[in-house]
Amino acid sequence: MPSPEAITAWARLMRVSRQLVESAEDALKAGGLPPLAWYDVLHELAEAGEGGLRPFQLIERTLFAQYNVSRLLARLEIDGVVEKLPVADDGRGQTIRITARGREMRRQMWAVYGRSITELVGAKLSADELNIVSALLGRLRHPTVID
Amino acid sequence: MPSPEAITAWARLMRVSRQLVESAEDALKAGGLPPLAWYDVLHELAEAGEGGLRPFQLIERTLFAQYNVSRLLARLEIDGVVEKLPVADDGRGQTIRITARGREMRRQMWAVYGRSITELVGAKLSADELNIVSALLGRLRHPTVID
DNA sequence: TCCACATTGATGCAATTGCATCTATATAGA
């Protein structure tokens, strides 16, 4: 039912994204570092600064499932890279803040992850081509997501 | 360390592919159908025809991990969508063949999966744009992979 | 104020994944 062009583009997207994720994960593992999901969360928290983020905000930003975030944050807290703070005006919630140790972890991960991005993507396409990819992929985003 | 263009393209790729997979998986689930991984295997086996495929060939084609294929095939066999046959000239191996039930399952999954591809990709970009995406993503494939 | 409903986040349990290793067969070389 889909056009041949759509099928090919879909197949490429599925296959390439799987390969890239796997390569990046392998590089992190080889460096004795935690998985990509940790980076995603630490990155968002680092951007958020001292104010931190509520778990539901992390869910919006990372697209991880709620139960995944809940348990990932538990692991991150055990590792000491984030801390959980109560929220003044909402007794249900908490604020997640990255710790100094978390910033250091993020830095270490970025050294490896950034290199992967350069090798896997930056070195394969020109800046113009990368912009074209970004623009076209951007049009595939789900409408309801702010991103 | 990577260029801003590379970072943006990477981020888009990660985010969009996650969204698309999730949407397609949701559609299958909503239709009471098995996950995408089943389709991937059934598709390869259907293409392979009566001769079937060895598990290691499925690994090459799908990029799934060896232990994942091993257990996925066990589930597929229990469900009766594939059958395992001994190989004449290699006592270690087996040949996996899709069954009639498997073909029917694939057909049902494609009705849903194909619609997802159309909606998520085919309806968002023109044929020319889809070809551009395919070509650029194609250049990101890992060199050692035949694909 | 009170109640019905929504939101936030956690969790018990089953299924799947990842890792390491194992068994069995094949193959190459002494």
Add this chain to the structure above:
DNA sequence: TCTATATAGATGCAATTGCATCAATGTGGA
């Protein structure tokens, strides 16, 4: 032929994911 090594596939166990549901707090309307 015999041994060392490689390949094909399975599996025990721990970690993670998915599903369903829960507890706790917030919110809006009667």
